Amino acid sequence: MGERCTVEGTVQSVVFQNEENGYTVLSLLTEQGEVVTVVGCIPYAAPGEGMTVTGVWITHPLYGPQITCEQVERRMPREEEEIVSYLASGILKGVGQATAERLVERFGTDTLRVLEEEPERLSQIKGITAKKAMELSKAFRELTGLRRTMEFMARYDLPVHLAVQAHRVYGAQALQRLREDPYLLAGQSFGVEFSRADEMALSMGFDGDSPCRTQAALLYELQHNQGNGHVFLPREKLLWAAAQLIGLPPDRVEMCLDTMVEQGAIRQEQVAGVLGCYTPELYEAECFVANKLLSMLRFPYGKVRGVDGVIEEMEMTQGIRYAPLQREAVTLAARSGVLLLTGGPGTGKTTATRAIVHLFEKMGLDILLLAPTGRAAKRMGELCEREAQTIHRCLGMSYNDLTGRVTYKKGESDPLEAEAVLVDEMSMVDLPLMQALLSALRPGCRLVMIGDADQLPSVGAGNVFSDLIRSGRVPLVALKEVFRQADKSYIIRNAHLVNGGIGPDLKTNQGDFFFLCRRVPERMVSTVVELCKTRLPEKMGIAPEDIQVLTPTRRGECGTVQLNRCLQAALNPPSRTKNEKQFGDLIFREGDRVMQTKNNYDVLWEKDDGTMGTGIFNGDVGTVEEIDPSGELMTLRFDDRTVGYTADMLNQLDMAYAITVHKAQGSEYKAVILLAAPAAPGLLVRGVLYTAMTRARELLIMVGDDTIPGQMAENDRRTRRYSGLRRRLKEGGTEA
Numbered sequence: 043m044g045e046r047c048t049v050e051g052t053v054q055s056v057v058f059q060n061e062e063n064g065y066t067v068l069s070l071l072t073e074q075g076e077v078v079t080v081v082g083c084i085p086y087a088a089p090g091e092g093m094t095v096t097g098v099w100i101t102h103p104l105y106g107p108q109i110t111c112e113q114v115e116r117r118m119p120r121e122e123e124e125i126v127s128y129l130a131s132g133i134l135k136g137v138g139q140a141t142a143e144r145l146v147e148r149f150g151t152d153t154l155r156v157l158e159e160e161p162e163r164l165s166q167i168k169g170i171t172a173k174k175a176m177e178l179s180k181a182f183r184e185l186t187g188l189r190r191t192m193e194f195m196a197r198y199d200l201p202v203h204l205a206v207q208a209h210r211v212y213g214a215q216a217l218q219r220l221r222e223d224p225y226l227l228a229g230q231s232f233g234v235e236f237s238r239a240d241e242m243a244l245s246m247g248f249d250g251d252s253p254c255r256t257q258a259a260l261l262y263e264l265q266h267n268q269g270n271g272h273v274f275l276p277r278e279k280l281l282w283a284a285a286q287l288i289g290l291p292p293d294r295v296e297m298c299l300d301t302m303v304e305q306g307a308i309r310q311e312q313v314a315g316v317l318g319c320y321t322p323e324l325y326e327a328e329c330f331v332a333n334k335l336l337s338m339l340r341f342p343y344g345k346v347r348g349v350d351g352v353i354e355e356m357e358m359t360q361g362i363r364y365a366p367l368q369r370e371a372v373t374l375a376a377r378s379g380v381l382l383l384t385g386g387p388g389t390g391k392t393t394a395t396r397a398i399v400h401l402f403e404k405m406g407l408d409i410l411l412l413a414p415t416g417r418a419a420k421r422m423g424e425l426c427e428r429e430a431q432t433i434h435r436c437l438g439m440s441y442n443d444l445t446g447r448v449t450y451k452k453g454e455s456d457p458l459e460a461e462a463v464l465v466d467e468m469s470m471v472d473l474p475l476m477q478a479l480l481s482a483l484r485p486g487c488r489l490v491m492i493g494d495a496d497q498l499p500s501v502g503a504g505n506v507f508s509d510l511i512r513s514g515r516v517p518l519v520a521l522k523e524v525f526r527q528a529d530k531s532y533i534i535r536n537a538h539l540v541n542g543g544i545g546p547d548l549k550t551n552q553g554d555f556f557f558l559c560r561r562v563p564e565r566m567v568s569t570v571v572e573l574c575k576t577r578l579p580e581k582m583g584i585a586p587e588d589i590q591v592l593t594p595t596r597r598g599e600c601g602t603v604q605l606n607r608c609l610q611a612a613l614n615p616p617s618r619t620k621n622e623k624q625f626g627d628l629i630f631r632e633g634d635r636v637m638q639t640k641n642n643y644d645v646l647w648e649k650d651d652g653t654m655g656t657g658i659f660n661g662d663v664g665t666v667e668e669i670d671p672s673g674e675l676m677t678l679r680f681d682d683r684t685v686g687y688t689a690d691m692l693n694q695l696d697m698a699y700a701i702t703v704h705k706a707q708g709s710e711y712k713a714v715i716l717l718a719a720p721a722a723p724g725l726l727v728r729g730v731l732y733t734a735m736t737r738a739r740e741l742l743i744m745v746g747d748d749t750i751p752g753q754m755a756e757n758d759r760r761t762r763r764y765s766g767l768r769r770r771l772k773e774g775g776t777e778a
């Protein structure tokens with residue numbers, strides 16, 4: 043066993059086949075008359091076809107000896123009998139044993155060629171109409187095309203399911219298009235790493251300075267940097283980065299960039315002293331957002347009466363007196379079409395929002411309460427005692443398989459009914475989502491955006507909330523006075539200190555804020571484990587599920603990977619009663635806390651009340667409820683929704699006992715344990731510390747090195763994001 047071999051034969055039967063990834067188990071009748079089992083990626087294999095398989099003999103514990111196929115050369119069936127088995131195998135919809143026999147009887151060994159090239163002749167067969175003949179031929183050509191594209195992917199070690207994707211995008215032309223420009227695979231629809239596509243293209247004989255390589259490098263750099271939050275890149279930076287990527291001198295890249303700019307494949311514009319290069323999509327998004335906001339600001343609203351009365355009513359019901367700035371927020375919301383309401387924790391944003399909602403209701407407006415995440419929407423709904431939903435859901439977002447892009451049902455041609463929209467947690471809204479939201483607002487619809495501009499910016503591209511605030515063009519109320527238990531809450535006091543650039547007071551150790559000094563990473567981790575496992579549940583009555591461990595980083599001894607390993611071992615150790623499923627380095631176990639790490643628009647969920655829907659998104663945290671003993675299916679629970687995960691979806695999951703601060707944005711937890719541990723310098727910054735601290739509702743315990751929180755608070759080096767929205771608003775917008 044383990045010995046390499048090459049066998050030649052005819053497929054006798056296909057035992058198993060996964061259509062998505064081409065994984066196949068088949069029996070091959072060799073030329074020597076032996077039957078061997080072959081396993082590997084052999085898409086759309088069917089009885090009757092011939093193949094030469096090169097691979098390694100292994101012994102499967104259940105199925106015995108088999109060849110793991112590494113390379114396969116395939117031949118369409120040649121003998122009449124083989125062609126009949128091939129066509130009758132169900133590989134072609136609408137063709138069964140009888141039709142297959144009739145076809146071969148009529149066309150003999152020429153049958154497959156006739157199917158592909160002379161479909162009109164098929165209708166000579168009884169039972170095949172002209173229409174059916176065309177359909178059969180089309181299906182056969184698609185099948186052979188898809189099979190060839192799958193083989194092409196497999197040859198270059200790329201995921202075979204990309205072939206299906208390529209056929210969706212380019213149809214029958216897929217293979218030809220990919221052969222002409224393998225860099226298409228590095229584009230957004232496919233998401234293959236540039237280096238992989240490049241390696242493949244070079245091995246196919248493409249030149250190092252072929253235009254498609256340089257163009258792909260330029261687009262790849264722009265797209266890659268969108269992932270870092272940039273809406274555009276300055277021309278010089280883009281040229282340098284693309285040149286680095288493909289090892290060409292920048293002037294060669296420059297020529298290509300100019301051509302792309304001329305063709306509109308990249309948009310270029312002067313943005314505050316730099317020449318900015320945009321992908322067409324984000325350029326359009328930025329111009330649209332600026333123009334639409336400016337036009338909303340010009341909308342002539344009539345005078346609104348009764349604002350004072352509404353505030354008085356709210357003061358009576360809430361038993362508080364509104365501060366002057368809160369009053370101003372309500373007054374401005376009535377007067378202006380757009381309002382920004384910002385402030386740190388406990389500064390009374392929600393209180394003012396409730397009064398605005400009440401006022402709008404009194405004005406008879408149709409109102410929508412929205413937030414960028416499910417959790418934020420839930421919280422907004424509870425606090426405002428009204429229904430609130432995610433922006434995505436309200437806009438009817440769906441994912442287009444064909445383009446690999448997100449689309450929205452609601453938009454300019456089918457706008458929202460609402461006359462006033464209030465959006466909470468605005469700092470998490472990125473530029474494309476803002477574009478989608480604004481394009482779905484009717485003329486005259488009011489928009490109130492609420493958030494804390496000091497939180498980390500959105501994961502996606504842009505700096506929308508902060509750009510709007512700093513533009514000076516949009517009416518703004520910035521609440522400063524802290525109301526929420528200001529005298530009692532050390533979390534809030536410390537968060538405000540941090541926001542002002544001063545480290546939290548680590549000595550108080552009382553109320554809701556504690557600091558445990560540990561300087562050695564191992565001790566930090568063991569303290570965190572002990573807090574979660576025993577101290578908080580036993581001494582403070584906080585259930586482990588109400589505790590969230592946060593850390594700035596994924597990597598290192600105090601990163602999420604290591605912490606999750608230790609926390610899983612302590613909180614959910616192996617047990618005979620719990621099924622497990624291994625995936626890479628992770629072992630999922632019933633009872634584990636897990637997080638979805640990609641947007642999956644298609645996955646189906648069911649609520650406890652029986653309603654169904656689709657979509658589990660990056661950052662959603664759930665629990666493993668059940669793992670099927672075969673390991674093929676895992677049932678997860680996300681709040682009140684149940685979802686089935688098949689084995690091929692496990693790469694979208696990670697453990698979530700500990701998560702990064704970035705992933706915790708927009709969520710709140712009863713108790714937070716935060717690591718103050720060494721990490722990359724870009725992560726040890728004020729925004730990360732401030733965001734982490736303000737995630738804790740009732741208790742915050744920081745564990746770590748006592749010099750780190752101070753350093754983080756002082757470091758206000760916000761990673762600069764290239765975005766032109768602020769300037770566009772200031773300068774009165776531009777045409778897209």
Ligand SMILES: Nc1ncnc2c1ncn2[C@@H]1O[C@H](COP(=O)(O)OP(=O)(O)OP(=O)(O)O)[C@@H](O)[C@H]1O
Pocket residue numbers: 362363364365368385386387388389390391392393394525526527
């Ligand atoms: N003018 C006021 N006078 C007294 N108490 C107030 C006032 N405004 C708000 N509060 C109280 O302060 C607390 C925090 O207010 P609110 O929830 O509105 O703040 P927030 O900015 O939304 O906070 P967070 O973002 O942390 O949720 C609440 O208990 C609220 O009742």
